Amino acid sequence: MVQTETFVMLSAVLFILGAMGVLLRRNAILLFMSVELMLNASNLALVAFARHWQQMEGHLFVFFVIAVAAAEVAVGLALIVAIFRSKQSINIDELHQMEG
Amino acid sequence: MEALFLIVMVIAIASAILMLLSENAVHSALFLIVNFGCVAVLYLMLDAPFLAMIQIAVYAGAIMVLFLFVIMLLGAEKLTSQTKRFIWLTPLAIVLAAAFALIVGAAILNGEIDLTPPTERTPQLRVVHAAPYAGSVDVYANGELLASDVSFSDATDFVELPAGDYTITLNPVGTANAVVTVNVSLDGDSSRQANTYTAVAYGGTRSIAPEVALFPDNVEAVDAKTARLSVFNGTNSPVNLVDFGSDFDPTDDRVLLADLAPGMLVELPLVSEDTSVRSWAFTGVDAAQTNLERLPVLVRLNNPEVYSVKRDTAQLLVVSTEGLFDGTTREVVFPLVDRSVAPFGGPQAVGQLLFSRFVLPFQLIAILLLAAMIGAIVLTHKEGFQPRRRDVRRKVMKPLANVISEQVGSDVLVDETPLLPEKQAEPAGD
Numbered sequence: 263m264v265q266t267e268t269f270v271m272l273s274a275v276l277f278i279l280g281a282m283g284v285l286l287r288r289n290a291i292l293l294f295m296s297v298e299l300m301l302n303a304s305n306l307a308l309v310a311f312a313r314h315w316q317q318m319e320g321h322l323f324v325f326f327v328i329a330v331a332a333a334e335v336a337v338g339l340a341l342i343v344a345i346f347r348s349k350q351s352i353n354i355d356e357l358h359q360m361e362g
Numbered sequence: 363m364e365a366l367f368l369i370v371m372v373i374a375i376a377s378a379i380l381m382l383l384s385e386n387a388v389h390s391a392l393f394l395i396v397n398f399g400c401v402a403v404l405y406l407m408l409d410a411p412f413l414a415m416i417q418i419a420v421y422a423g424a425i426m427v428l429f430l431f432v433i434m435l436l437g438a439e440k441l442t443s444q445t446k447r448f449i450w451l452t453p454l455a456i457v458l459a460a461a462f463a464l465i466v467g468a469a470i471l472n473g474e475i476d477l478t479p480p481t482e483r484t485p486q487l488r489v490v491h492a493a494p495y496a497g498s499v500d501v502y503a504n505g506e507l508l509a510s511d512v513s514f515s516d517a518t519d520f521v522e523l524p525a526g527d528y529t530i531t532l533n534p535v536g537t538a539n540a541v542v543t544v545n546v547s548l549d550g551d552s553s554r555q556a557n558t559y560t561a562v563a564y565g566g567t568r569s570i571a572p573e574v575a576l577f578p579d580n581v582e583a584v585d586a587k588t589a590r591l592s593v594f595n596g597t598n599s600p601v602n603l604v605d606f607g608s609d610f611d612p613t614d615d616r617v618l619l620a621d622l623a624p625g626m627l628v629e630l631p632l633v634s635e636d637t638s639v640r641s642w643a644f645t646g647v648d649a650a651q652t653n654l655e656r657l658p659v660l661v662r663l664n665n666p667e668v669y670s671v672k673r674d675t676a677q678l679l680v681v682s683t684e685g686l687f688d689g690t691t692r693e694v695v696f697p698l699v700d701r702s703v704a705p706f707g708g709p710q711a712v713g714q715l716l717f718s719r720f721v722l723p724f725q726l727i728a729i730l731l732l733a734a735m736i737g738a739i740v741l742t743h744k745e746g747f748q749p750r751r752r753d754v755r756r757k758v759m760k761p762l763a764n765v766i767s768e769q770v771g772s773d774v775l776v777d778e779t780p781l782l783p784e785k786q787a788e789p790a791g792d
Contacts, residue, residue: 264367264407267470272371272404274466276397278459279378285455291387291433295394298425299378302401305413313408318711322720324413325712328420329727333734335425339432340741346436355448 269310277303290342290352294335301331367407374400386440387433391426398422410707485548485557486520488579489530490698492564492596492682493572494691496541499532499563511535515682515696520558525550530574532563542566544574564596564625564682575625581676581700588632589671590702595622596682597660597693600647603630604654607641615654621647627678635673639663644681644695660693669697674710676702 280303283296305324312320346352374397381393398421405414433439489501491512501508501518509518527547531540541563548559560579566572580590595601600621607614622628641664645657661681663669671677678698683691704710716724 264364268367268371269404269408270470271467272374274463274470275375276378278463278466279375279382281462282455282459283382285458286452287382289387289438291429291436291438292390295381295390295429298421299381299394299397302398302421306401306404309405309408309410309413312410313707316706318706318715321410321413321707321712322715322723324410325416325716326723326727328416329731332420332425333731335428336734336738337741339428340738343432343436344741346438352436352438 266310266314273303273307370400370403391429395422395426412709412712484522487559488518488520490517490562492680493566494685498535502531503528542571546576577627587635587673590676591630592678594627594680602645637671639669661695676700
Protein backbone atom coordinates (compact mmCIF):
# COMPACT_ATOMS: atom_id res chain seq x y z
CA MET A 263 0.00 0.00 0.00
CA VAL A 264 1.69 3.16 -1.21
CA GLN A 265 1.07 6.08 1.06
CA THR A 266 -1.18 8.93 0.01
CA GLU A 267 1.68 11.31 0.76
CA THR A 268 3.83 9.78 -1.98
CA PHE A 269 1.10 10.19 -4.56
CA VAL A 270 0.61 13.83 -3.58
CA MET A 271 4.36 14.43 -3.84
CA LEU A 272 4.42 12.92 -7.32
CA SER A 273 1.42 15.02 -8.25
CA ALA A 274 3.23 18.16 -7.02
CA VAL A 275 6.33 17.30 -9.06
CA LEU A 276 4.27 16.78 -12.21
CA PHE A 277 2.40 20.01 -11.56
CA ILE A 278 5.65 21.96 -11.22
CA LEU A 279 6.99 20.42 -14.43
CA GLY A 280 3.81 21.48 -16.18
CA ALA A 281 4.07 25.01 -14.77
CA MET A 282 7.66 25.26 -15.95
CA GLY A 283 6.55 24.13 -19.39
CA VAL A 284 3.98 26.92 -19.48
CA LEU A 285 6.57 29.50 -18.47
CA LEU A 286 9.53 28.31 -20.54
CA ARG A 287 8.23 27.02 -23.84
CA ARG A 288 7.23 29.45 -26.56
CA ASN A 289 5.29 27.07 -28.78
CA ALA A 290 1.57 27.60 -28.17
CA ILE A 291 0.77 23.91 -28.69
CA LEU A 292 3.42 22.87 -26.18
CA LEU A 293 1.98 25.42 -23.80
CA PHE A 294 -1.36 23.69 -24.07
CA MET A 295 0.21 20.31 -23.50
CA SER A 296 1.86 21.63 -20.34
CA VAL A 297 -1.52 22.84 -19.11
CA GLU A 298 -2.83 19.32 -19.69
CA LEU A 299 0.05 17.97 -17.62
CA MET A 300 -0.89 20.31 -14.77
CA LEU A 301 -4.54 19.27 -14.93
CA ASN A 302 -3.43 15.65 -14.81
CA ALA A 303 -1.28 16.27 -11.78
CA SER A 304 -4.21 17.82 -9.93
CA ASN A 305 -6.38 14.87 -10.95
CA LEU A 306 -3.83 12.50 -9.48
CA ALA A 307 -3.94 14.33 -6.16
CA LEU A 308 -7.75 14.25 -6.20
CA VAL A 309 -7.82 10.50 -6.77
CA ALA A 310 -5.18 9.92 -4.08
CA PHE A 311 -7.25 11.84 -1.54
CA ALA A 312 -10.42 10.09 -2.69
CA ARG A 313 -8.81 6.79 -1.78
CA HIS A 314 -7.46 8.19 1.45
CA TRP A 315 -10.87 9.31 2.65
CA GLN A 316 -12.74 6.52 0.87
CA GLN A 317 -15.06 9.09 -0.70
CA MET A 318 -16.22 8.70 -4.27
CA GLU A 319 -16.80 12.44 -4.81
CA GLY A 320 -13.16 12.93 -5.73
CA HIS A 321 -13.58 10.57 -8.66
CA LEU A 322 -16.57 12.56 -9.84
CA PHE A 323 -14.52 15.75 -9.78
CA VAL A 324 -11.77 14.10 -11.80
CA PHE A 325 -14.41 13.00 -14.28
CA PHE A 326 -15.62 16.59 -14.62
CA VAL A 327 -12.06 17.93 -14.90
CA ILE A 328 -11.38 15.54 -17.77
CA ALA A 329 -14.56 16.67 -19.53
CA VAL A 330 -13.64 20.34 -19.06
CA ALA A 331 -10.11 19.63 -20.30
CA ALA A 332 -11.56 18.08 -23.44
CA ALA A 333 -13.68 21.18 -24.05
CA GLU A 334 -10.71 23.44 -23.36
CA VAL A 335 -8.49 21.55 -25.80
CA ALA A 336 -11.13 21.68 -28.52
CA VAL A 337 -11.53 25.46 -28.24
CA GLY A 338 -7.85 26.13 -27.60
CA LEU A 339 -6.64 24.19 -30.62
CA ALA A 340 -9.28 25.89 -32.77
CA LEU A 341 -7.90 29.23 -31.55
CA ILE A 342 -4.36 28.15 -32.37
CA VAL A 343 -5.41 27.15 -35.86
CA ALA A 344 -7.15 30.50 -36.36
CA ILE A 345 -4.12 32.42 -35.06
CA PHE A 346 -1.77 30.43 -37.23
CA ARG A 347 -3.90 31.25 -40.25
CA SER A 348 -3.62 35.00 -39.69
CA LYS A 349 -0.08 35.22 -38.30
CA GLN A 350 1.64 32.21 -39.88
CA SER A 351 3.19 31.56 -36.47
CA ILE A 352 2.25 30.04 -33.15
CA ASN A 353 5.14 31.53 -31.22
CA ILE A 354 3.43 33.22 -28.31
CA ASP A 355 6.14 35.90 -28.08
CA GLU A 356 4.89 37.23 -31.40
CA LEU A 357 1.33 37.26 -30.16
CA HIS A 358 1.85 39.43 -27.11
CA GLN A 359 0.24 42.43 -28.75
CA MET A 360 -3.47 42.00 -28.99
CA GLU A 361 -3.62 43.29 -32.54
CA GLY A 362 -5.54 41.68 -35.36
CA MET B 363 3.36 -2.73 -5.11
CA GLU B 364 6.08 -0.39 -3.97
CA ALA B 365 8.45 -1.45 -6.72
CA LEU B 366 5.81 -1.08 -9.41
CA PHE B 367 4.91 2.34 -8.04
CA LEU B 368 8.55 3.47 -8.12
CA ILE B 369 9.00 2.31 -11.71
CA VAL B 370 5.82 4.04 -12.87
CA MET B 371 6.73 7.20 -10.95
CA VAL B 372 10.16 7.38 -12.55
CA ILE B 373 8.71 6.86 -16.02
CA ALA B 374 6.06 9.51 -15.40
CA ILE B 375 8.54 12.14 -14.25
CA ALA B 376 11.07 11.27 -16.96
CA SER B 377 8.47 11.49 -19.71
CA ALA B 378 7.25 14.83 -18.36
CA ILE B 379 10.81 16.23 -18.39
CA LEU B 380 11.44 14.86 -21.87
CA MET B 381 8.23 16.45 -23.01
CA LEU B 382 9.49 19.82 -21.81
CA LEU B 383 12.93 19.45 -23.36
CA SER B 384 12.28 17.90 -26.74
CA GLU B 385 12.50 20.34 -29.64
CA ASN B 386 10.08 18.47 -31.85
CA ALA B 387 6.43 19.04 -30.91
CA VAL B 388 5.44 15.58 -32.14
CA HIS B 389 7.95 13.98 -29.77
CA SER B 390 6.57 16.12 -26.97
CA ALA B 391 3.05 14.88 -27.67
CA LEU B 392 4.21 11.26 -27.69
CA PHE B 393 6.03 11.71 -24.37
CA LEU B 394 2.88 13.25 -22.94
CA ILE B 395 0.94 10.14 -24.00
CA VAL B 396 3.47 8.01 -22.10
CA ASN B 397 2.95 10.24 -19.08
CA PHE B 398 -0.84 9.88 -19.30
CA GLY B 399 -0.44 6.12 -19.50
CA CYS B 400 1.63 6.15 -16.32
CA VAL B 401 -1.02 8.24 -14.58
CA ALA B 402 -3.64 5.68 -15.68
CA VAL B 403 -1.58 2.92 -14.02
CA LEU B 404 -1.40 5.04 -10.86
CA TYR B 405 -5.20 5.40 -10.95
CA LEU B 406 -5.44 1.62 -11.02
CA MET B 407 -3.25 1.46 -7.93
CA LEU B 408 -5.52 4.01 -6.26
CA ASP B 409 -8.66 1.86 -6.68
CA ALA B 410 -9.99 3.96 -9.54
CA PRO B 411 -10.36 1.54 -12.45
CA PHE B 412 -13.08 3.60 -14.12
CA LEU B 413 -10.96 6.74 -14.17
CA ALA B 414 -8.02 4.74 -15.50
CA MET B 415 -10.17 3.69 -18.43
CA ILE B 416 -11.36 7.27 -18.99
CA GLN B 417 -7.78 8.49 -18.78
CA ILE B 418 -6.66 6.14 -21.52
CA ALA B 419 -9.71 6.61 -23.74
CA VAL B 420 -10.26 10.36 -23.41
CA TYR B 421 -6.85 11.78 -22.56
CA ALA B 422 -4.35 9.48 -24.20
CA GLY B 423 -6.79 8.72 -26.97
CA ALA B 424 -9.05 11.56 -28.00
CA ILE B 425 -7.26 14.64 -26.69
CA MET B 426 -3.75 13.65 -27.71
CA VAL B 427 -4.92 12.58 -31.14
CA LEU B 428 -6.40 16.07 -31.48
CA PHE B 429 -3.05 17.57 -30.48
CA LEU B 430 -1.09 15.45 -32.93
CA PHE B 431 -3.61 16.25 -35.64
CA VAL B 432 -3.20 19.99 -35.15
CA ILE B 433 0.59 19.74 -34.99
CA MET B 434 0.65 17.82 -38.26
CA LEU B 435 -1.95 20.11 -39.84
CA LEU B 436 0.00 23.27 -39.10
CA GLY B 437 3.36 21.66 -39.75
CA ALA B 438 4.29 23.08 -36.37
CA GLU B 439 6.87 20.51 -35.35
CA LYS B 440 9.75 22.95 -35.15
CA LEU B 441 8.15 26.34 -35.37
CA THR B 442 9.65 27.84 -32.23
CA SER B 443 12.29 30.25 -33.40
CA GLN B 444 13.75 31.48 -30.14
CA THR B 445 13.00 35.14 -29.92
CA LYS B 446 15.04 37.08 -27.39
CA ARG B 447 12.22 39.32 -26.34
CA PHE B 448 11.52 37.89 -22.88
CA ILE B 449 14.99 36.72 -21.95
CA TRP B 450 14.37 37.37 -18.24
CA LEU B 451 11.44 34.94 -18.22
CA THR B 452 13.58 31.78 -18.09
CA PRO B 453 15.42 32.43 -14.80
CA LEU B 454 12.25 33.87 -13.30
CA ALA B 455 10.34 30.73 -14.21
CA ILE B 456 12.97 28.52 -12.63
CA VAL B 457 12.98 30.60 -9.44
CA LEU B 458 9.18 30.59 -9.25
CA ALA B 459 9.02 26.83 -9.85
CA ALA B 460 11.64 26.21 -7.15
CA ALA B 461 9.73 28.41 -4.72
CA PHE B 462 6.51 26.57 -5.51
CA ALA B 463 8.26 23.22 -5.06
CA LEU B 464 9.57 24.34 -1.67
CA ILE B 465 6.18 25.52 -0.47
CA VAL B 466 4.36 22.41 -1.67
CA GLY B 467 7.05 20.11 -0.26
CA ALA B 468 6.87 21.83 3.10
CA ALA B 469 3.10 21.71 3.07
CA ILE B 470 3.03 17.99 2.31
CA LEU B 471 5.82 17.00 4.67
CA ASN B 472 4.65 19.13 7.58
CA GLY B 473 1.00 18.59 6.88
CA GLU B 474 -0.92 15.87 8.58
CA ILE B 475 -1.97 13.87 5.60
CA ASP B 476 -0.94 10.49 6.89
CA LEU B 477 -1.55 11.14 10.56
CA THR B 478 -5.27 11.36 10.07
CA PRO B 479 -6.82 7.94 9.79
CA PRO B 480 -9.37 7.22 7.09
CA THR B 481 -12.76 8.45 8.11
CA GLU B 482 -14.93 6.22 10.15
CA ARG B 483 -18.02 5.18 8.30
CA THR B 484 -21.18 6.30 9.97
CA PRO B 485 -23.03 3.19 11.05
CA GLN B 486 -26.39 2.56 9.51
CA LEU B 487 -29.04 0.68 11.37
CA ARG B 488 -32.26 -0.93 10.30
CA VAL B 489 -34.76 -2.62 12.52
CA VAL B 490 -36.65 -5.66 11.30
CA HIS B 491 -39.96 -6.51 12.89
CA ALA B 492 -40.30 -10.29 13.14
CA ALA B 493 -42.12 -10.55 16.43
CA PRO B 494 -45.60 -11.87 15.59
CA TYR B 495 -47.42 -10.81 18.75
CA ALA B 496 -46.08 -7.29 19.09
CA GLY B 497 -48.38 -5.66 16.55
CA SER B 498 -47.27 -2.56 14.70
CA VAL B 499 -44.57 -0.65 16.51
CA ASP B 500 -42.76 2.66 16.52
CA VAL B 501 -38.99 2.39 16.73
CA TYR B 502 -37.02 4.74 18.93
CA ALA B 503 -33.27 5.10 19.39
CA ASN B 504 -32.30 6.95 22.57
CA GLY B 505 -35.81 8.36 22.67
CA GLU B 506 -35.72 9.69 19.12
CA LEU B 507 -38.12 8.32 16.59
CA LEU B 508 -36.41 6.25 13.90
CA ALA B 509 -39.48 4.93 12.15
CA SER B 510 -43.15 4.83 12.88
CA ASP B 511 -45.78 2.19 12.26
CA VAL B 512 -43.56 -0.74 11.37
CA SER B 513 -45.78 -3.77 11.01
CA PHE B 514 -44.88 -7.44 11.27
CA SER B 515 -42.60 -8.69 8.47
CA ASP B 516 -41.58 -5.13 7.69
CA ALA B 517 -38.24 -3.40 8.15
CA THR B 518 -37.22 0.19 8.55
CA ASP B 519 -34.88 1.78 6.05
CA PHE B 520 -31.22 2.05 6.90
CA VAL B 521 -30.87 5.05 9.19
CA GLU B 522 -27.52 6.73 9.72
CA LEU B 523 -26.61 7.02 13.37
CA PRO B 524 -23.34 8.40 14.75
CA ALA B 525 -21.22 5.69 16.30
CA GLY B 526 -21.99 5.09 19.96
CA ASP B 527 -24.28 3.28 22.33
CA TYR B 528 -27.99 3.34 21.77
CA THR B 529 -31.06 2.16 23.54
CA ILE B 530 -33.46 0.83 20.98
CA THR B 531 -37.06 0.66 22.08
CA LEU B 532 -40.06 -0.70 20.24
CA ASN B 533 -43.36 0.82 21.32
CA PRO B 534 -46.79 -0.14 20.07
CA VAL B 535 -47.92 2.57 17.66
CA GLY B 536 -48.75 5.77 19.45
CA THR B 537 -48.02 4.57 22.97
CA ALA B 538 -45.08 5.11 25.28
CA ASN B 539 -44.75 1.72 27.00
CA ALA B 540 -42.02 -0.26 25.36
CA VAL B 541 -42.59 -3.78 24.12
CA VAL B 542 -38.90 -4.43 24.15
CA THR B 543 -35.85 -2.38 25.07
CA VAL B 544 -32.33 -3.28 24.11
CA ASN B 545 -28.96 -1.62 24.41
CA VAL B 546 -26.76 -1.79 21.34
CA SER B 547 -23.37 -0.43 20.50
CA LEU B 548 -22.62 0.71 16.95
CA ASP B 549 -19.04 1.48 16.01
CA GLY B 550 -17.69 3.34 13.03
CA ASP B 551 -15.86 0.54 11.32
CA SER B 552 -13.81 2.01 8.49
CA SER B 553 -12.87 -1.26 6.86
CA ARG B 554 -16.31 -1.96 5.48
CA GLN B 555 -17.71 -0.25 2.40
CA ALA B 556 -21.10 0.14 3.99
CA ASN B 557 -21.16 -0.03 7.76
CA THR B 558 -24.63 -1.46 8.17
CA TYR B 559 -26.25 -3.17 11.09
CA THR B 560 -29.53 -4.97 11.35
CA ALA B 561 -31.51 -5.41 14.55
CA VAL B 562 -34.22 -8.05 14.40
CA ALA B 563 -37.00 -8.22 16.95
CA TYR B 564 -38.14 -11.82 16.97
CA GLY B 565 -39.85 -14.51 18.96
CA GLY B 566 -41.99 -13.88 21.99
CA THR B 567 -45.55 -14.91 22.70
CA ARG B 568 -48.58 -13.08 23.97
CA SER B 569 -47.08 -13.05 27.44
CA ILE B 570 -43.33 -13.12 26.76
CA ALA B 571 -41.64 -10.06 25.30
CA PRO B 572 -39.78 -10.55 22.03
CA GLU B 573 -36.00 -10.53 21.87
CA VAL B 574 -33.77 -8.35 19.75
CA ALA B 575 -30.67 -9.61 17.96
CA LEU B 576 -28.16 -7.16 16.50
CA PHE B 577 -25.62 -8.16 13.93
CA PRO B 578 -23.43 -6.42 11.38
CA ASP B 579 -25.06 -6.73 8.03
CA ASN B 580 -23.15 -7.30 4.85
CA VAL B 581 -24.45 -5.32 1.89
CA GLU B 582 -21.06 -4.89 0.33
CA ALA B 583 -20.63 -5.47 -3.35
CA VAL B 584 -20.23 -9.00 -4.50
CA ASP B 585 -18.66 -10.49 -7.57
CA ALA B 586 -20.34 -9.74 -10.85
CA LYS B 587 -23.65 -11.47 -11.43
CA THR B 588 -23.88 -12.92 -7.97
CA ALA B 589 -26.04 -12.24 -4.98
CA ARG B 590 -25.54 -12.51 -1.26
CA LEU B 591 -28.04 -14.47 0.78
CA SER B 592 -28.25 -14.50 4.55
CA VAL B 593 -30.71 -16.36 6.71
CA PHE B 594 -31.94 -15.30 10.11
CA ASN B 595 -33.85 -17.72 12.28
CA GLY B 596 -36.53 -15.85 14.19
CA THR B 597 -38.51 -18.89 15.27
CA ASN B 598 -38.26 -20.60 18.62
CA SER B 599 -36.62 -23.76 17.32
CA PRO B 600 -33.69 -24.59 15.06
CA VAL B 601 -34.29 -24.90 11.33
CA ASN B 602 -32.59 -26.41 8.30
CA LEU B 603 -32.51 -24.97 4.81
CA VAL B 604 -32.76 -27.80 2.31
CA ASP B 605 -32.63 -27.77 -1.46
CA PHE B 606 -34.95 -30.57 -2.51
CA GLY B 607 -33.96 -30.43 -6.14
CA SER B 608 -36.26 -32.36 -8.40
CA ASP B 609 -39.42 -33.66 -6.79
CA PHE B 610 -38.98 -37.11 -8.28
CA ASP B 611 -35.35 -37.64 -7.39
CA PRO B 612 -34.62 -38.13 -3.70
CA THR B 613 -30.89 -38.36 -4.33
CA ASP B 614 -30.40 -34.72 -5.34
CA ASP B 615 -31.54 -33.34 -2.00
CA ARG B 616 -28.88 -31.42 -0.18
CA VAL B 617 -28.71 -29.44 3.00
CA LEU B 618 -27.72 -25.83 2.42
CA LEU B 619 -27.81 -24.84 6.05
CA ALA B 620 -28.00 -27.27 8.91
CA ASP B 621 -29.34 -26.66 12.37
CA LEU B 622 -29.60 -22.88 12.50
CA ALA B 623 -30.31 -22.00 16.11
CA PRO B 624 -32.93 -19.38 17.00
CA GLY B 625 -31.65 -15.83 16.92
CA MET B 626 -28.71 -16.72 14.67
CA LEU B 627 -27.73 -15.28 11.33
CA VAL B 628 -25.74 -17.19 8.74
CA GLU B 629 -24.51 -15.97 5.42
CA LEU B 630 -24.72 -18.49 2.60
CA PRO B 631 -21.97 -18.79 0.02
CA LEU B 632 -22.50 -16.42 -2.91
CA VAL B 633 -25.14 -17.66 -5.33
CA SER B 634 -25.19 -16.78 -8.98
CA GLU B 635 -27.94 -14.62 -10.39
CA ASP B 636 -31.29 -16.17 -11.26
CA THR B 637 -30.65 -19.17 -9.07
CA SER B 638 -33.96 -20.95 -8.74
CA VAL B 639 -35.04 -21.15 -5.13
CA ARG B 640 -38.29 -22.93 -6.00
CA SER B 641 -37.03 -26.20 -4.64
CA TRP B 642 -35.67 -24.70 -1.44
CA ALA B 643 -37.50 -25.16 1.83
CA PHE B 644 -37.00 -24.52 5.49
CA THR B 645 -37.52 -27.65 7.55
CA GLY B 646 -37.52 -28.55 11.19
CA VAL B 647 -34.53 -30.33 12.66
CA ASP B 648 -34.60 -33.98 13.47
CA ALA B 649 -31.15 -35.38 14.17
CA ALA B 650 -32.30 -38.99 13.92
CA GLN B 651 -33.84 -38.54 10.50
CA THR B 652 -31.41 -39.31 7.70
CA ASN B 653 -33.93 -39.10 4.90
CA LEU B 654 -34.31 -35.46 4.11
CA GLU B 655 -37.69 -36.04 2.51
CA ARG B 656 -39.11 -37.00 5.85
CA LEU B 657 -38.15 -33.78 7.62
CA PRO B 658 -41.13 -31.60 8.55
CA VAL B 659 -41.28 -28.84 5.95
CA LEU B 660 -42.02 -25.47 7.52
CA VAL B 661 -41.99 -23.16 4.49
CA ARG B 662 -41.31 -23.76 0.83
CA LEU B 663 -39.75 -20.92 -1.12
CA ASN B 664 -41.73 -21.90 -4.18
CA ASN B 665 -43.36 -18.57 -4.96
CA PRO B 666 -41.07 -16.88 -7.49
CA GLU B 667 -42.95 -13.60 -7.04
CA VAL B 668 -41.64 -13.36 -3.51
CA TYR B 669 -38.50 -15.45 -3.44
CA SER B 670 -36.06 -14.83 -6.25
CA VAL B 671 -32.36 -14.14 -6.51
CA LYS B 672 -31.29 -11.07 -8.43
CA ARG B 673 -27.74 -10.03 -9.05
CA ASP B 674 -26.05 -7.23 -7.16
CA THR B 675 -28.39 -7.61 -4.25
CA ALA B 676 -27.93 -8.57 -0.65
CA GLN B 677 -30.91 -10.49 0.59
CA LEU B 678 -31.83 -11.33 4.14
CA LEU B 679 -34.33 -14.16 4.59
CA VAL B 680 -36.01 -13.91 7.97
CA VAL B 681 -37.75 -17.05 9.16
CA SER B 682 -40.42 -16.26 11.68
CA THR B 683 -43.52 -17.63 13.29
CA GLU B 684 -46.84 -16.03 12.55
CA GLY B 685 -49.89 -16.35 14.77
CA LEU B 686 -53.09 -17.14 12.94
CA PHE B 687 -56.60 -16.13 13.97
CA ASP B 688 -57.55 -19.60 15.12
CA GLY B 689 -54.75 -19.65 17.65
CA THR B 690 -52.39 -21.88 15.71
CA THR B 691 -49.08 -20.71 14.34
CA ARG B 692 -47.23 -21.24 11.12
CA GLU B 693 -43.77 -20.38 9.86
CA VAL B 694 -43.28 -17.61 7.34
CA VAL B 695 -40.21 -16.39 5.52
CA PHE B 696 -39.93 -12.83 4.37
CA PRO B 697 -37.07 -11.59 2.22
CA LEU B 698 -35.47 -8.18 2.71
CA VAL B 699 -33.74 -7.27 -0.53
CA ASP B 700 -31.19 -4.47 -0.74
CA ARG B 701 -29.09 -3.30 -3.60
CA SER B 702 -25.55 -4.06 -2.74
CA VAL B 703 -23.11 -1.18 -2.47
CA ALA B 704 -21.09 -0.88 -5.66
CA PRO B 705 -17.33 -1.44 -5.40
CA PHE B 706 -15.26 1.67 -4.75
CA GLY B 707 -14.11 3.43 -7.88
CA GLY B 708 -15.87 1.13 -10.31
CA PRO B 709 -18.08 2.34 -13.12
CA GLN B 710 -21.17 1.37 -11.16
CA ALA B 711 -20.24 3.50 -8.18
CA VAL B 712 -19.39 6.47 -10.40
CA GLY B 713 -22.64 6.04 -12.28
CA GLN B 714 -24.68 5.85 -9.10
CA LEU B 715 -23.26 9.19 -7.94
CA LEU B 716 -23.40 10.77 -11.38
CA PHE B 717 -27.07 10.07 -11.86
CA SER B 718 -28.16 10.89 -8.34
CA ARG B 719 -26.36 13.72 -6.58
CA PHE B 720 -24.31 15.01 -9.50
CA VAL B 721 -26.96 15.22 -12.20
CA LEU B 722 -26.87 19.01 -12.37
CA PRO B 723 -23.06 19.33 -12.75
CA PHE B 724 -23.24 16.54 -15.31
CA GLN B 725 -25.80 18.52 -17.35
CA LEU B 726 -23.72 21.68 -17.04
CA ILE B 727 -20.66 19.84 -18.32
CA ALA B 728 -22.70 18.52 -21.22
CA ILE B 729 -23.79 22.07 -22.11
CA LEU B 730 -20.20 23.26 -21.79
CA LEU B 731 -19.01 20.57 -24.18
CA LEU B 732 -21.73 21.53 -26.64
CA ALA B 733 -20.71 25.19 -26.41
CA ALA B 734 -17.06 24.21 -26.89
CA MET B 735 -17.97 22.23 -29.98
CA ILE B 736 -19.87 25.15 -31.50
CA GLY B 737 -17.05 27.50 -30.51
CA ALA B 738 -14.45 25.31 -32.20
CA ILE B 739 -16.52 25.19 -35.38
CA VAL B 740 -16.98 28.97 -35.41
CA LEU B 741 -13.32 29.65 -34.73
CA THR B 742 -11.98 27.39 -37.44
CA HIS B 743 -14.56 28.30 -40.07
CA LYS B 744 -12.60 29.86 -42.88
CA GLU B 745 -14.69 32.93 -43.81
CA GLY B 746 -16.40 33.45 -40.52
CA PHE B 747 -20.14 33.88 -40.41
CA GLN B 748 -21.02 37.14 -42.17
CA PRO B 749 -24.60 37.92 -43.15
CA ARG B 750 -25.36 37.21 -46.76
CA ARG B 751 -25.09 40.23 -49.02
CA ARG B 752 -28.32 41.75 -50.27
CA ASP B 753 -27.36 42.40 -53.91
CA VAL B 754 -27.34 38.69 -54.58
CA ARG B 755 -31.11 38.76 -54.24
CA ARG B 756 -31.47 41.87 -56.38
CA LYS B 757 -29.59 40.22 -59.22
CA VAL B 758 -32.19 37.52 -59.28
CA MET B 759 -35.08 39.99 -59.09
CA LYS B 760 -34.20 42.04 -62.13
CA PRO B 761 -34.38 39.37 -64.81
CA LEU B 762 -37.61 38.14 -63.22
CA ALA B 763 -39.23 41.55 -63.69
CA ASN B 764 -38.17 41.50 -67.33
CA VAL B 765 -39.68 38.06 -67.81
CA ILE B 766 -42.99 39.23 -66.38
CA SER B 767 -42.95 42.27 -68.66
CA GLU B 768 -42.44 40.05 -71.67
CA GLN B 769 -45.31 37.78 -70.74
CA VAL B 770 -47.76 40.62 -70.00
CA GLY B 771 -46.80 42.29 -73.23
CA SER B 772 -46.03 45.71 -71.85
CA ASP B 773 -43.29 47.08 -69.71
CA VAL B 774 -44.85 46.94 -66.25
CA LEU B 775 -41.78 48.21 -64.51
CA VAL B 776 -40.41 50.30 -67.30
CA ASP B 777 -40.04 53.46 -65.23
CA GLU B 778 -38.52 51.92 -62.15
CA THR B 779 -36.37 49.23 -63.63
CA PRO B 780 -32.97 50.41 -64.67
CA LEU B 781 -31.73 48.62 -67.70
CA LEU B 782 -29.35 45.78 -67.18
CA PRO B 783 -25.85 46.54 -68.28
CA GLU B 784 -25.23 45.39 -71.78
CA LYS B 785 -23.47 42.10 -71.92
CA GLN B 786 -20.04 42.67 -73.26
CA ALA B 787 -19.15 40.93 -76.43
CA GLU B 788 -16.98 37.89 -76.07
CA PRO B 789 -13.47 38.55 -77.14
CA ALA B 790 -12.75 37.08 -80.49
CA GLY B 791 -10.74 33.92 -80.87
CA ASP B 792 -10.40 31.31 -78.14
